[in-house]
Amino acid sequence: MNEERLIKSANYVRTELPVRIAHRLRDLQALPYVVVTQEGVAKVYELYWTAFDKFRRYPQVDTLEDNDAFCVFLRNILDEHSTVIPSLSLGLSLSSPYLAPDRLDAFMRRMLVSRISRRVLVEHHVALSQSFNNKLKGTGQAGAPVGIIHTGLNVKESIKRCVAYLRSRPYDADQDVSSGTQNVDWSEVVIDGHVDTTFPYIREHLEYIIFELLKNSFRATRSKHPDASRLPSIRATIVAASHQVTIRISDQGGGIMSSHITTPSDLFSFSHVRNAARLDDARLGALRTVSSSSRGMKATVDEQVKTWQTATAEHTPSPASLAPHPRIGIGLPMSNIFATYFGGSLEIVSMDGYGTDVYLRLPRLGTNLEGIEV
């Protein structure tokens, strides 16, 4: 990485992003009128339009100082767009009666995949700039990740990190399920299989998925055994194959089938036709709250953890009055999109009355021609 390449990367990002945003705008424009004028969707359309305009007016980057300013600009736009996910979810859930489930899910998928792509591009460039600056100043570290791709991501460490965050929450952190009367510790997580597996991947993506899946497992296990003095453990099995890594998470949370859905993969859908819970009042309320807050939702683990830490630090009187983490219910659809982004997969199998097994398969980056959607 040298100065010339960094500048080139900056201009690539500068010219590529408006193209992709333009595609998103076109996609939005093609939706039924009644959908785009919905609360939530309208807001997202405005945001994208403004972003497009700003990008196309941005001057060429010629020097390192230009690049630094550009990185700040990028950071700001990312922050402005942090409410996109909950707003879009809200808007599309409300539009669910007007759009066929397949079309709705396909549209949402394109939006979210494009968003991931743009963020990957931007964050990768910003990370490269940072490490380049550090090198110049002599403060770089050896063996640091290449941009945002971690070449030797240790799966067991990532799992343990997520487990530590999740288990440090209070026992009644999930307000919408009965958590029993005893302050019983969260389940243990046993990790087995090829425990020393490392592979090249984007840490934020992997940890988001594991975090969401484990969060579901913890919640379900506690909810299923409200009177137990010790909750049954959760098992995470890591399996390394030549071109992919599989993580299987097995819990005893009673399974996921409910009256809202007909098959487990319905949980990945944003349409209420597939998943009737999307139009639950509580769900919609939570989406509204998050989409109108300034922090929005970026779909990262760090963001969720910071929220809890802030809440505990402020010693909120009772969990019911402040909902630091309202359940908006898009953990699974987002995880599915992250998982399939580089050509992996997420599969849920439920043994109703007993528990759930989730199979997460992720390709080793760089070994295949990953089918990356843009």
Add this chain to the structure above:
Amino acid sequence: MNHTTSLWRPYLHSATRSTRHSRRQFHLGDIHSAVPDAPSPTEIAPLLEEFAKHSPRPLTLPKLFSFGQPLTAESILESASYVLSEAPRLFGSRVRNLEALPFIVGMNPFIARILAAHRKSFKTIAMFPPVTSLEENTRVTAQLEALVQAHANDIPTMAKGFQECSRYMTPEEISEFLDSAIRNRIAVRLIAEQHIALSRALQNGGKKVEEYIGVIHLACSPKQMIRMCGSFVSELCEATFGSAPKIIIDGDVDSTFVYVPVHLEYILTEILKNAFRASVERHHKQGYSSRHPIPPIYITISPPGSETPIASSAPSSSTAHPFISKHKQRPHFLSMRIRDEGGGVAESNINKIFSYSFTTAGRNSVSASMDDIDFSGSGGGGGPYAAQHIGGMAALDGSYGGGGGGLFGEMVGRGVQVGTGTIAGLGYGLPMSRLYAKYFGGSLDFISLDGWGSDVFLKLRCLDDAEDVVIG
């Protein structure tokens, strides 16, 4: 595996020699002589047509239950009348399907033999007079039993035939044919064996077996069935490989449900055979000595839930919109997860495991010495698989009625009849298990973690709550 092949080799040689000597110029008439008294196609064509004209009286589960509740002479006679109308229809449809196979396939000695046997059975059962008394019923029941016995070797024989004919039909065509043949066979056996069991129960007078209605067990215990099948497979595994893993049962271990035990027995045996073989082979491959125990097989039982019907939980912004879903009442299932650490299925094979005759058994085998016999087709060879070949041939040689001539036929015959004689071989275990599971509306799913192990998810429909299931 080597000691097994060295056992079979001399038998194989003598068996092939005797078959070759009896093979001369093959005439069409020879097929019929291979099955004594088998009617010719032209002879039964009118009978077939007549039965095809009858509108089917399909048997539903509640109807099947009703013959045994209460169990009286009248209910038995009614059951007999159902059997005598449904069984010929089912046999007739199988005859027609067999006759619809390509000529060259129908000419294969194994397939031809099956076809002739079916024609004979069809004629026999189509010509039964109606049953009007319990004595007549006893006679008919005995004949039914003999009929079921006569067809015990059908699957391995057909397997052999299709293997030889694999160049004349695509795998999809073979699959489709076998799927419908096996489903048909499950139906016939169910109806026949239910009637036989009920008749016997009535004969035993008041000695009612509380928990059974014919072959349906009202309190089928997965735990007991697992123990039973587990010990059988364990013996087989020890005999073949010298060691076997343990089975650990968890979840709701004492749950019971209403089911046909012999179906569950078949499915469990096949799944366990796969799991045991994979676990032992992987364990050996990794070079572990006997100090390291073979990872056990974990079977988790999940009881049938009390599902609440969904009815109208549709949102209030309702029926005007076109995309409101209508959820139906959900049936009840008992679920089992069979989890092993046998290394899983390779990515390249995962799509083939449910196709008939795909097996990884017996690759390095006796086939070199079997060049006299044309075993062309999908590479299965000897090893434990050879026994299945022999079984087919033993059924050919000697009387129609299975069990062939001589010690050898007997040794193999029993195992082959149950279809579970060797630890691996036919490649039919998974597809057939899935058919059995799906028969009453259940499912069988296979998830592989390549490099670690496999999970098999088995969902079986509780039969006390299955009004919509139609037999046959």
